[in-house]
Amino acid sequence: MSTGVRGSTALSNALLFCLLSGTSAAYAQTSTGDGSSGATTLPPVKVTGNRDDSRVGSAEGYVAVTAVTATKTDTPLIETPQSVSVVTRDQMTAQAATSVAEALRYTASVLPEIRGDSTAGGPYLYSRGFVLEQFLDGTRLPSDTNFAYAVPNFDPYGLERIDVLHGPSSVLYGQANPGGVANLVSKRPTTSPLHEVFVTTGSHNRAEFGFDLGGALTQDGTLSYRLTGLGLDADTQVNGVKQERVYIAPAVTWKPDANTTLTVLAKYQRDPDVGYYNYVPASGSVLDNPNGKISSHLNVGDPDFDHHTRNQYSVGYDFEHRFNPAWTVRQNLRYSVVSDDLANVFPFANGYAAGSTTTVNRYAFTNAETAKFFTVDNQAQAKFSTGTLAHTALFGFDFQRVLFNQTVGTNFVEPGLNLFNPVYLPIAGTTATSNDMIRMKQFGAYAQDQIAYGKWRFLIGVREDWASSDDNNPLQGYLHEQSERAFTWRTGLVYLFDSGIAPYASYSKSFDPQIGATFSGAPLNPTTAEQYEIGVKYQPPGYNSFITAALFDLRERNVASSDPDHFGYSVQIGQVRARGLDLEGHASLTDNLDLVASYTYLNNVTTQTSLTGTTIDGATVSLQGLEPWGIPRHVASAWLDYTLHAGTFRGLGFGGGVRYIGASYDQTNTIHVGSRTLIDAAVHYDTGAHWLFSLNGKNLFNRTFVASCQSSGVCNYGDGVEVLATARYRW
Incomplete structure (x- = not known):
């Protein structure tokens, strides 16, 4: 390269x-x-x-050494002054990850399953206590901060890797939450022949079939292709709820000469049944109830009324042309659409009906959403020297346009549902209560310079954004229009010791425009965030391993929340601060042994608030000094895989993992959700010719646990045991 x-x-x-x-x-x-x-x-x-080019997703093994996501240039991770995690294709395959959330289970700072068994229905990711934005090949996707359910959940089988840039990242990507960026890197065409088909079966009557094909279309390799697809039909741990999926992702690369590359990529995914999305009260799940425990298999909704369908697709291209060794231009363009149709019966968030310890009042809810994202990113890169300084300069401007429509209907359901002896009765339809139409535009210009001087590496980047939006809701009778302008920047410094140790320090900022207004009519201010980070990276010479340790102080201001006294409006509560430590290591210790390990300590707290109190569970509670709900202080994980490459049992391998998720609290910090330790395991056998067999167990000892509680009436069970058997044929 x-x-x-x-x-x-x-x-x-x-x-x-x-x-x-x-x-x-x-x-x-x-x-x-x-x-x-x-x-x-x-x-x-x-x-x-090392064969590792994250632009084309060719990382092998568990250890990646570069990530375009962090700088938009081919910069080694050890020279990047910010914490970056990479989940490779081999790691996802070894752990049998069936969703992006599962693929991130062993990643430092990331809390991928805060919703527990409802993660499929609402794939909300968190990093360092804040929302982690999903990007597809460097372009932004819808997130749950502005939209309710139209959040993409692409199947990880179509991904070559997932790069996680921790902390504020607006300098390169514009409006974004301070948790960081999870960049989903698609599988790309390859000139080398690649053919794989697989079948998977196992828990919950799972039936899955997939294929991954690639190779040159012309003898000289100027045209190459990749075609990935799968079909899925499965039950879930919740009675009467299914998961169904069809996924197809074609891609073609045209490389007319050594300096020009054009790759056209498309993805289409239809989920006729997305999966479960609901919750149970704290009493009977995380707290004692005189009637015992609520079953983790209970469907709190209604099997005959509930349905959840999601369609999502993306089409675009990546273009690159190198004029000479100094100048390179790129353009990345994507058009993505997510449509979500949900009908569900939910319990009221205050828990059980008055005077009852068995029955919850419920309401029927329908929600139809469509989010359309158009993004284009134009880049010019220059490599040059000024005296003893070597520069990699990047200049760019990007544009985003979002169209979002949401129609909501509700209806009170009688009678209530007895959670310990459920009887489901017919549910009437809903009455439309909201029709929200949102248009958002953002234009940004940015510049970045990476300077090398001896063993020093210095980075500085600046960006100016212009954003505007309007929110029109005829049924609720409001129209909000607002525009914002923001300047963000980041800087960092790394020193590269010959021993492979690289200490670094960095500072970064972000901003995220908010949609809506306060009850008084004042537009919401953008949330802003800043992060100070110091750390050390270690890439020992002669060993295929990479270790990162980072200390950070991250603060978000103008945090928005729903107005408890005025439905449809928002308030801005003040500042949330997150301080903590990340430790993460990926290593191929020998030809036989691979290791992934991480630990996160996080102190996340509301440090400032403009509210005297907010209404939670019918009581007025001050948020000052409280920890955000569902965010544990301690998270640790380790995965070890040992494979024999010689002898009688050549090709046989064993893997095992342990995940510890610490205790957390609800919004009031009065409900304590206990910690849990979960065990994963794998056995795999490669015949050395064409066949690869694997058996994976997740939460192997079937630990029943509560993943989080938002309030006394809203808690989520975690996933129970799942065992999957897979056979792959490669030629």
């Missing part, structure tokens, strides 16, 4: 300064020529390096 050599230059200069520039490769001279007179024979040269 070097820039190549043109013209006439000495061999040593060509190797050292041209061919290997910007790569992790090294060379060693093994001969000095044949000693004959006349023409000189060029010495044989041995070139070695």
Whole structure:
């Protein structure tokens, strides 16, 4: 992936300064020529390096050494002054991840399943205590901060890797939550033949079939393709709830010469049955109830009324042209659509009916949403030197346009449902109560310079954004229009020791425009955030491993929340602060042994509030000094995989993992949700020819636990045991 050599230059200069520039490769001279007179024979040269290019998603094993997500340039992770986590394709396959949330279970700082068994219905991700935005190949996708259920949930089988940039990232990506960016990197075309089909069966009557095909379309490799798809039909741990999916992702790359690449990518996913989305009261789940425990298999909704369907697709292209070794231009364009149709019966959030410990009052809810995202990102990259300073400068401007429509209907349901002896009765339809139409636009211009001086690496980036939106709701009788302008920046410094140790420090900012207004008519201010981070990265020479340790102080201001006294309006409660420690390591300790381990300590608290109190569970509660609901202080995980590569049992391997999620609280900090330790395991066998068999167990000992509680009436059970058997055929 070097820039190549043109013209006439000495061999040593060509190797050292041209061919290997910007790569992790090294060379060693093994001969000095044949000693004959006349023409000189060029010495044989041995070139070695790591095969890892995150732009095309070619990382192998568990260890990645570069990530375009962090800088939009091919910068090694050890030279990036911010914490970055990478989940590779091999890790996802070994752990049998069936969703993006599952793929992130072993990632530092990330809390991917705060909704427990409702994660499929609402795939909300958190990092460092704040929402973690999903991006697809560097372009933004809808998030739950502005939309309710139209949140994408692409199948991870179509991904080559997931890059997580922790903390504020507006400098490169515009409006975004301070938790960071989870960039889903799609599988790309390859000129090498690639063919795989698989079948999976197991818990909850799972039946799944998939394929992944790729290769050159022309003899010279100028055209190549990738076609990935799967079909899924399964029950869930909740009675009467299914998961069904059809996924297809074609991609074509045109490479007319060594300097030009155009890749067209598309994804289509239809989920006729998304999965479960509901909750139970705290009493009977995390708290004692005189009637015992609510079953984790109970459907609190209605099997005959409930349905949840999601359609999502994305189409776009990545274009790159290198004019010369100095200048490169890129354009990335995506159009993404998520449509979600939900009908559900929910319990009221205050829990049981008055005077009852068995029965909850419920309401029918229908919600139809469509979110359309258009994004285009234009980049110009220049590599040059000024004296002893080597620069990689990036200039860009991007544009985002969002169209969102939501129609909501509600209806009170009588009688209530006895959670310990449920009887389901016919549910009437709903009456439309809201018709929300939102239009959002954002234009941003940014610049970044990465400077290398000896063993020092310095980064600075700046950005200016112009954002506007209007929110029109005829049924509720309001129209909000607002526009915002924001300047954000980040900077960082790294020092590269010969030992592979790289201490760093960084500062970054973000902003996220808010939709809506206060009851007084004042528009909501954008939320803003800033993060101070110091840490150290370690990439020991001669070993395939990478370790990161980071200390951070992250603060978000103008945090918005629903107005408890005026339905449909919002209030801004003040500031939330998160301080903590991240530890994460990926290592291939030997040819046989792979390891992933992480630990996170997080102190997340509301430090300032403009409210004297807010109504929660019928009581007025001050948020000052409270921890956000569902966010634990301690999270730790480790996954170990051992595979035999010689002897009688060559190809046989064993994997095992442990996940510890610490205790958390509800909004009032009065309901304590206990910690849990979950065990995962795997056995796999590669025949060495075509077949690969695997058996994976998740939450192997079937621990029943509550993932989180938002209030006394809103708690989510976690997923129970799941065992999956997979057979893959490759040729």
